[in-house]
Amino acid sequence: MIGTLIEKEEIGKYKIIPADVNRAVELNQKLSSAQRLGNEFKSKVSIIFQTEDGPKRVDTTVWSLTDDYIQIKSGVLIPLNALISVEF
Numbered sequence: 459m460i461g462t463l464i465e466k467e468e469i470g471k472y473k474i475i476p477a478d479v480n481r482a483v484e485l486n487q488k489l490s491s492a493q494r495l496g497n498e499f500k501s502k503v504s505i506i507f508q509t510e511d512g513p514k515r516v517d518t519t520v521w522s523l524t525d526d527y528i529q530i531k532s533g534v535l536i537p538l539n540a541l542i543s544v545e546f
Contacts, residue, residue: 461506461515461542466530469516472509474540482538489528492520492544506543507536 464472495501496519505528506515518530527535 461513463515463517466516466518466532466534469514469530469534469536472511472514474537475508475510476537476539477508477542480539481541481543485538485541485544488544488546489520489523489538492546493523493528495546496520501546504543504545505530505536505541506545507540508542509540513542 492503492505495503500519502517502519504515504517505520506513508514516530520528520530522529525538527537528541529535
């Protein structure tokens, strides 16, 4: 799996940038499922996103989903256009 694994608390240390390909539309269904898994079952998903330092991966629960962002624990937002992959 691509992306260096980091802790969700470390996300703020990185500058998140748009991924080479915007996958927001194709990942929408997966993100909705990830949100349901997080809210109802406290299940974690692997989210890979683009930063200036290269792809990073975080294993976390998705708390909410908007048209532009996913929100994870502690109010951390990750822009949808930065997402590379979402895996359960």
